[in-house]
Amino acid sequence: MNSPLRLGIAGLGTVGAGVIKIVQEQSALLAVRSGCDITISAISARSRSKDRGVDLSAYDWEDDPVALAKRDDVDVFVELMGGEDGPAKAACEAAISAGKHVVTANKAMLAHHGQAMALAAEAASVNLRFEAAVAGGIPVIKALTEGLAANHITRIMGVMNGTCNYILTRMENAGLPYAEVFEEANQLGYLEADPNLDVGGIDAAHKLVLLSAIAYGTQVDFASAELQGIGLISVDDILAAKDMGYRIKLLGLSSMTDAGLEQSMQPCLVPYNSPLGQLEGGTNMVVIEGDAVGQIVMRGAGAGEGPTASAVMGDVMDIARGISIPVFGQPAATLKQTKAAKSNTGSPYYIRLSLNDTTGVMAKVTTALADAGVSIDRMRQKGHQDNAAPVLIVTHEATPTAIDMALKAIEATGDLAKTPIALKIVEV
């Protein structure tokens, strides 16, 4: 048996408490599997007095996470505070400088500072691990970095924000409008302090860009990811999609093309009965496509105490077992800075227009579509009481550029009563 691996844990929210429970309750299992005892030396959080449902009396307390990160009796600094900058980043950097391994669930921090932090960790010969940052309990970082390491990865897709998935499925099942379900999710504590991180697709995009870096050997690039949130989706969109055999999901797509790295996080229509379409509530799914392996699909809980703690402790176990590989699967210094590209691959689109009910408006719309080279597969004008006529259109395959051009021309007619919506239809 090797000497114990000693943790310092900063951040004692749900996940932190979950990690402590695993260390306390599964100590024999962890020891026999890793070859060493896993212990906790010290902890840190904003409130010392809060009851977290676990016995913390055996652990030293540090008010300052940076001090915790540097302690002599800490081998692995477990960062569960969150936040793109601030104390989380300062403490992780302090840990790396002090020669400590870092395990973090902090997708925002890594999406913005992943390259610099990976360089620092590799220079210090310590591990910086982040399985818990992407798709909760699903061991997708490990699958991509290790299990599929012999593949040239061609595409990644994923539904990776449980809150958005909850909102969209709840809108469908209860027939409630977005604003109402948003408020409900807020009451249930499902939303981040800044809800736009969830519903704006930012949180999910943070996860996607980390996967891209590993998949394509590129430097993490969040800034260029295309983002579209779910705020404009209406119950009508959801029901119209269902009617056509589709379901709306906030879908991440990432691929490396000749034009550059394409990364997008946007609501899309996926086949209702496909694995992605069937996802309910907080479940996440990641689809990885490689040249040798074909398509691998992984599904599991995307958040929550147990699943996220499982991922954190998976990383801790790897460190206990002496596993050490570069942060993004190859030395950070070899990660390429790649040109970002906006995907212009054609696909069918779902378009919802809300038109002023005036004579000739449909002629203008169809002309605008035709001029942009967008061909109509199906079109439906729904009955309406007010002056805004809802029109649903499914196009044949069209490029995003063509769709943009058509929508701009339609807007220019001055006949739009509301912002139009155009969603990609992805056959997976």
Added chain:
Amino acid sequence: MNSPLRLGIAGLGTVGAGVIKIVQEQSALLAVRSGCDITISAISARSRSKDRGVDLSAYDWEDDPVALAKRDDVDVFVELMGGEDGPAKAACEAAISAGKHVVTANKAMLAHHGQAMALAAEAASVNLRFEAAVAGGIPVIKALTEGLAANHITRIMGVMNGTCNYILTRMENAGLPYAEVFEEANQLGYLEADPNLDVGGIDAAHKLVLLSAIAYGTQVDFASAELQGIGLISVDDILAAKDMGYRIKLLGLSSMTDAGLEQSMQPCLVPYNSPLGQLEGGTNMVVIEGDAVGQIVMRGAGAGEGPTASAVMGDVMDIARGISIPVFGQPAATLKQTKAAKSNTGSPYYIRLSLNDTTGVMAKVTTALADAGVSIDRMRQKGHQDNAAPVLIVTHEATPTAIDMALKAIEATGDLAKTPIALKIVEV
């Protein structure tokens, strides 16, 4: 850059050729990700002259795989010959004795000799890896052994034989009887030399028992796994199941209960629209349930050149990266020899009887069921031309013991025209 990692590959079938292609075509990718060049020193197979679609001219040839395994210029012996004993086992043992790492796709060998071979490998401080032995390209061994290492695993389920899945889905889609589809699969080269390995559930059970060993920290125990093949399944069963919202799959189930280790591989009814029910053709799916993570589902190609080679090379990459963990996730000497238990958990059952068309026979059947404590949920007697009346029964929850008792009593009436079939209905 570290010194090259040199492979010796024995067995040049589809998978062997796939491994060589990856080494040849992805050498830069493998090197940047692993930190060393991966090269091939020598190869071995039954026929030296056969064209395998890859250039083998740069590699030394060995007629004897044991000689290959012991070569000074081989660091990793890649065993792709197959077979439970014989040359595969002899060569792997020779490699371990000579201090070489072993990567194998050989589920039969490990299902029977895994414990002894793991002890030998760990005593020799070499890795013995087998990702390719279970579920083709799906990195399920890695997920279970590493990613989910902090979980107490509670249950494993899986559809892990693509050939059976192909036969069952083909029977459904084409309405063809088992014997005809079996012959078709044989013509297509989908079946093992001994087809009973596939259709008898043996191959899939080999995979399941390897997962069990890792999951529960027990010695591999194939002998006690309950096995039932798909040979008795008729098109009528498949269509009746479909009619009730189910699909028949050869399903592996493994769990550790107070009574002992339960392992079974048998055709079951699963909900038609569940992830398991929706599997088509050669796709595999493994479901892992852990106390912290909840349910993780992994899906991918269960066989074929690319997927299996991806798994083999994933193991090779781990070795190149210096990753070394015990064969079954904890030292083989600590794996427990556990009592096997026959699952007696209750579940609904689908029963098909073929009864002689005589007066009072239904009374005898329903009495036999009632006497065994099996309660009928639904029952249907189909129209028939001959003297054998097909009767389909869905029971309420019943234990396997009760079902066995009822079937024995029905057989004792002498009124059965054919062997009856009873399949568990698993809601997943």
